[in-house]
Amino acid sequence: MTVSIDMGEVMGGGASGPCGFDLEELLATRLLVQGNSGSGKSHLLRRLLEQSAAWVQQVIVDPEGDFVTLSDRFGHVVVDAAASERDLAVIAARVRAHRVSVVLNLEGLEPDRQMKAAAVFLNALFEADRDHWYPVLVVVDEAQLFAPAASGDTGEDARRVSLGAMTNLMCRGRKRGLAGVIATQRLAKLAKNVAAEASNFLMGRTFLDIDMARAADLLGMEKRQAESFRNLDRGHFVALGPAVSRRPLQVRIGSVETVGRGGGPKLTPLPQSRPEDLQDLLFQPASQGERTEAERPPVQESVPASEVLERLTRQASARDALEFAPIENDEAREKAIDAIIGELLEDPEAAFQPVAALYQDFQVRCRIARLSGRPLDLASFRQRVALARAGVSDTDVDPEIWATAEAVAASLPEEMRGVYLLIARAALQGEPCPSDQEIATAYGTRSPGRARWLLTHMEEQGFLVCANDLRGNRIVTLTDLDRQTAAPAARALL
Template sequence: MNTGIIIGKDRSGQPCTIDMEELLATRLLVQGNSGSGKSHLLRRLLEESADMVQQVVIDPEGDFTSLADVFSHIVIDGAAHSVAEIEALARRVREHRASVVLALEGLDVEQQIRCAAQFIGAMFDAPREHWYPALVVVDEAQMFAPAVSGEISEDTRRLSMNAMTNLMCRGRKRGLAGIVATQRLAKLAKNVAAEASNFLMGRTFLDIDMIRAADLLGMERRQAEQIRDLDRGSFLGLGPAITRRPLSIHIGPTRTGTKRNASGLMPLPDAKPAEMEALLHAELEIEAAPPPVDRPVPAPPPEDLSRNLDILDTSPAPAEAKPADSDGPGNDGPSQQDIARSALRALAADPSSTYQSASNLFQSFLTKCRAAGAHAVGMDMEQFRREFAFALAGIDRLDDAQQHTAQQMAAHVDSDILAPYLVIIRSAFEGKDAPDTDELAAAYGTSSPGRIRRLLDHIETLGLIVIREEYGGGRSLLVPGIDPNIEPNIEPNAEVQTV
């Protein structure tokens, strides 16, 4: 059986081959700067060997998904699966000998690294009966096996380095032949690069990369200059699967191409400056507008709670007439509702109140009421928490219509976040900037700006506000249903500035 594939031609026009059976045992390292033809080389190798051996491509940029248009490759979208699903897919890839492209372009860099490491690790740990021969091509390998720690977490780096080291060092016995491609040899971990016995070195301009490439090719350092002079698509090859002496190879054509190519020149649009300016600014405010907020219809509150939510806003029932001969006190003093309101205001005015537990506050409230002569305010702790939130936010500063609107909007908001939400509502009605971090922190009972940011993000997920980031580092809050300049029953969005 002929196990060789033609990868290109040498300078004399003779075909250059790669022995795939030998490559499976000795692995391959490809190096070349951006634009040197590195991806084209990998594509040629994959196309020519597609009918010979199973192929697994780790593709961080989505460059190789077009292989599925011509060959039997299956594209796996890394962004569409959980960790458990990625590992299960990797095991099935080994079991069924499927050729796949793991497309990672939908993930950020750290997620790409973790997803690739989990996929390779699961293939490496496959049962012995599934140890079939397979090429594992890792493009942009300097991401997955960096020479030094970068901006990714140490846990992610350790996970990825372990997977790549297993692939290149111990993968051969499990049938896995690693092909790693990198733009910079200096950025690739040496213990990963050193395990390859075959090399295809493309054009590079940095001295440190040229010297390291020359060392791997067994060339003297003064000969390293020829690496800088290579044409696009030309590589210096060396290794038991390619040639025993360094050989310049020009890579042949491919049948598939990238999904997109923005590297070539194309005619510029012929629109005049005024027309182009109009195109750029047409309906800009519509495109930049925040998405509409879908506020779910909440279930009605329990009957006993809804009946008593406004207990402090109702007039007390008239007291029964006392007998003329009664020696008890008269009814000229403040009502129980007035006493309860005063107790709530006193608690709200105490800066330390919001840092106490709800149960302690409730006991303090009842004690103040009893001390003032109100022994039956008719409120449980949940009702107290809500009424305390209204007092803390200063909703009584608003007019009656605005207070009524605030009560409607807050009727189904959880009491844990009610106070800061009411502070935002009050500020919107007053036409002021949104409360600063300290004001929101006081309402929420925290001294952490980070908790306030997370609180606002949580309120946004509930559909109560919409947050828009500003270039200056500030944030705009859109509060659906409130604008101080219109009737409160109309529901436009009011923009409130915050930091």
């Protein structure tokens, strides 16, 4: 099935009628939009997004917050890029999994932070699981900010990661379902390896010779025709590409249903006031609540991911939603929580992730599972994760002795409790002491040396005693339980 989206009207050149874009071809061949400030690039992108919203998932990288108004009319979720990098990566992964259209709002961030946030989000989209490689229209406004042709005022690290993410999007994103649509004020400011991957072009009004020459070259026009880009009206573009036309066409972009928050400059009458009133207005002492831009507090690194993920969950398609009724029974709820934590920790990397990051993912999974009742707090979650990391269960030991073990563990720091109970379970079941690697994993580290230090620390506190048998095997005695781990069985002689 061919899906054609109406971008406006073909103008001049002996051709007339509507200008249709083949959406499937556009997804396969990408799009580059160029035009000076005021040429109508944002209007063009908004028209493209509105016309294709019903057909394809969309992700908009929005440095100025112009496209957040799409959420009211078309249901896009606005992602505040002030979140941490971990949050942005989690959100991006769920965006691909649930096929939700979003606007990454970078407004108010410093240039370096904008570049890093966009890079983290785009890379997470790019690295999604193969099962989630659905078609996505990825629109990047002011692309020269994220893929600059040369280093500028931003840091080299931010420029490198941002340029890498944009290169992945335009050069390797097609096989992963990512279709890049990039818009820039000047082609000369945009990295060539990013611009070169687009096969469709919409060139708007531009004045500099270098930009006109490059635009004419991309469209296959003669050099003498390059001057025509100076005469284009606002909202008029020259289009070329397999998704629109095999020869250059001048197109007037159609109207849009939504408007940006910025808008264009409009003349309004100046206020009529007497000169003395104006002096009083300007030179009166500043009020307590009035601040200059330099005095304004910096943008805080807020973490709004929980609200964003909640909206992502609500807007997930019925195909991806879990089809079961809300869990209300307390016993069933506890089992469901244990199952969610177990599923969460199945990822080998989960053992080494901070508990706060796991807790955020846990909350999302609970909302998807529609768990009723008061959510598990962070302290309780931390304790359950410690037990789950250690593989501890009280179903195969004496409940009274196990209660004593839990009481002793409660006097240890939270991150050590799971390790103590791991060793206690081995001792109560007559098993050898866990290895350094098992203890390190239960402690949330990859370092066996850290595990040995932990045992030494717990021994100094009087919770256990470590000794080695004649074969060098470690045997741990738990002083409060009066139990010790078993020695490993000797290997049979060959």
